[in-house]
Amino acid sequence: MRSLGLCLLICAAKPGLAATRLAVEQLRELVVSARTAGASDQDIADKLAGIELKERFSPSGFPEDLGPRTKDALRILAAESAFLSPPAAAVPGDPRLAPDKQQALLAKAHEYTLNYIHKSLLQNSRRPERRVGCSEYFAV
Numbered sequence: 001m002r003s004l005g006l007c008l009l010i011c012a013a014k015p016g017l018a019a020t021r022l023a024v025e026q027l028r029e030l031v032v033s034a035r036t037a038g039a040s041d042q043d044i045a046d047k048l049a050g051i052e053l054k055e056r057f058s059p060s061g062f063p064e065d066l067g068p069r070t071k072d073a074l075r076i077l078a079a080e081s082a083f084l085s086p087p088a089a090a091v092p093g094d095p096r097l098a099p100d101k102q103q104a105l106l107a108k109a110h111e112y113t114l115n116y117i118h119k120s121l122l123q124n125s126r127r128p129e130r131r132v133g134c135s136e137y138f139a140v
Helices: 002-017 024-036 041-049 068-080 099-126
Strands: 020-022 051-053
Touching (some): 041 068
């Protein structure tokens, strides 16, 4: 009976504990606006405790003059978001080359390969076989 009451209590309290999901830029705006509003270090840290991030986060871009509790809360958020995808701004663009540049690169690779094979075959075919006699191994 006690465990049922405890389970109901936890389930009833859970909606109140739901974390706010934010992007990294929204988190940055939240911290900066709280600092400019004059919120204490503890207040900012408490706000950050109720946040869940949508994307990977690194606290390196935040101001250095934050309080120790705010810095700790940011480090915790960074650790919790380590396995999330990076922000869209951090993902590089499409690295595909233009078709003419692709063809030029492929032509250079083809030419290099043919020259390498040709030189390799010439070196191996012109290498004379050395027949070594016993006198070369033993100085008499």
